[in-house]
Amino acid sequence: MRGRGRSLVTDAIPVFDVAIAGGGAAGLSLAASLKQALGAGASVAVLDPAPAPAYGSAETPLRTVAIAGGPRRLLERIGAWEEIEPKAQPILKMDIMDGDVRDAVRLPHLHFEPRHNGEPLAHMAFTDDIVRALTTLCERLGVARLAASVAGFRSGKHVGELALADGGGAIRARLAVAADGARSRLRTLAEIQTIGWDYDQSGLVATIAHERDHEGRAEQHFLPAGPFAILPLPGRQSSIVWNERRADARALLTLDPNDLVRELELRFTPKLGEIRLASRVEAFPFRFQLARRFIGQRLALVGDAAHLVHPLAGQGLNLGLRDVAALAEAIVGEMRLGLDPGAPAPLGSYERSRRFDIAASGMGMDAMNRLFSNDVAPLRLLRDLGLRLVDRAPQLKDFLIREAGGAGRGAPKLLRGLAL
Template sequence: MDRNPEGAQSRIVIAGGGIAGMTLALAVKQALGAAFDVMLVDPVVAARPRIDNRAYAVAAAARNMLDALGVWKQVEPSAAPMMEMQITDSRTSDVVRPVFLTFEGEAEPGQPFAHMVENGALVAALLQAAKAAGVTLRAEGVRSGDCVDGGPMQVALTGGETVQAALLVAADGARSKLREKAGIGWVGWSYPQSGIVATIGHERPHGGLAVEHFLPSGPFAMLPLPDGGRLGHRSSIVWTERSENVEALLSLDEADLLAEIERRFGLQLGEIALESRVSAHPLSFGMARSFVGERLALLGDAAHVIHPIAGQGLNLGLKDVAALAETIVDAARLGLDPGAADVLEAYEKARRFDTVAMGVVTDGLNRLFSNDSTPLRLMRDLGLGVVERLPGLKRMFIREAAGLSAEAPRLLRGEML
């Protein structure tokens, strides 16, 4: 049992050492210091960094938060600014892919609307910062969390110990066992699509340009990465493909797979090569019926999973982090219980509408664009053309994608807690 049960009100336990969980641990610990125990529980904290070919579009607001936490200076050398995005709508066989919509410029002066960041670099920087800040790292899992008669959360660890905490944060992914044990419902469905991801080398520079080709099977995104590799320049691809085709595609030899990628990637960047292994991930939509339970808060994928069509999955999780960290820190500084029902309700209220809205938008965009219907193609291309001709509307979309608003939590505005 916990050797210091009276300290439960000044302790939170975060189950899950992914990007969202580590960022929350760092934000709360930096703000509240030695008087508050932040425990991050995940076997990954003791593991060697895994080779991971994923890369994320970190929006301007999320970058503000990482900067305020002192992490961005470690990440920036391995990040590529996204200065422009082009959107096309065509078939794979089309020789010419007209650009219907272009987003370019800065979210704010001197600030690109997003940076592409490779998963390994971001995770390593967060873990190093968490250790330096004094986050308690436990290389094990959380077996369960239970409250008795409104008392503190009894968190049972897989190593056999039980610790008491004011709050347990479930950051344990889309298949969250803690969400399930708490009896929180999940509404969702699987898409008949998978996301194929890889790092591609190419001989010509991308110039900070991101391209999203809307193809009948789903979007094919080319996202700029820092220079390097065999051909001197690199991009990340997120290739949405019908799930029924994925096994056959991944079984191709490298030359044939590159030919399939080139059909979608195009020739504008010259010769291409694989710089990483190619992996596929089934795509789905899901939303927890509540983001909170008794002394429990859901974070990131444990609360919501959306289609990657707009590249907002990680940013949605980091918005959760900013809102929950602010809620916890403000309550603790006022001497309030950070796991109390009214405190958690404030977090739910801060995140519910934005998350549902983003889920609806991404689901609708995928259904609208992932087909080969001529009437729908004409309708959506007309809509893209209208947006292209309205600079004010484009500017609004850029700021929304960047996550910048006056009502955003302090961390997303670059302010320390």
């Protein structure tokens, strides 16, 4: 539905400066960034058929994210962090182990803790809390919210036209943004292809209650089937991301809860005392996916619509917010001058700024997963030696922390806490 063909809308339909498909953290943070920078000078719409997560739900939240330093500064600058921070848990130290499921004790091969400025390594938060805070912020800033999904897209010389599903009419926008996830409908309508592959891995995700305090410590255990992450949450709780081969993950989900906890204890180790499930357990398949282009005519891709990486370093949302910072910086200056946010120049600048970072991060995570998700003795010896060498190189560890935080040299202003 792109390119030639009959117009999907009539001239009576109003034009937004930016229309964002997807009401998750990436789409909402982009909308808030633009409105916070431009105020009434920009008309921004978010399209999503799903309502925002409700407050006071009886069910324990499940999905969590680690918010690195740069994305946290973005959330601070646009005004969302004030609501998120009281519900977030700082990560004050991180240990990386390599071992076997049956090891009762696993000693750290690599240890990270804050240096110099004393900032936490990251903050753990529930995804629902982030989306709620951003939804409230967007309402306050005057972002239009349309409870609809995109059914058609046609890019024109001056505007893009988005037809809405279920007879919801249509809208126009000078720039359309696909922030609607890994199976992005808008990306598909724009005929942007992806490359990628499935991993024979799924991640079992749950919230775990434990007897002792985690003291803000995160752990990554590299086990033969894949990484097992323990991520601190407020109180005596932690989130786990438990990688297993897909067939094994399906079998684990069929276990009696007591048997599942026994399997969990083998991987968790006994350092935090008795543990129990504090939420349901769900499994999510892992995949690497990269859009062949991050832009099209009158279109930009951000977040999972542009890229999907292995979650072993918790970089999924952080990469998405780095997209947001780069795209906002590329178009805000244009809009302040009365220029076109959907013109080729700012969109080309955005794609150039993100392509290398995403490719390097994605392939780096893929290589790490392949290197550590096995029990080949020579490889295990080499990787353990490598981890110990890094642990004895403070400057290299500082560099890795800065890069993971997304606010290194040349980073967009929002990631450095600066106004656009």
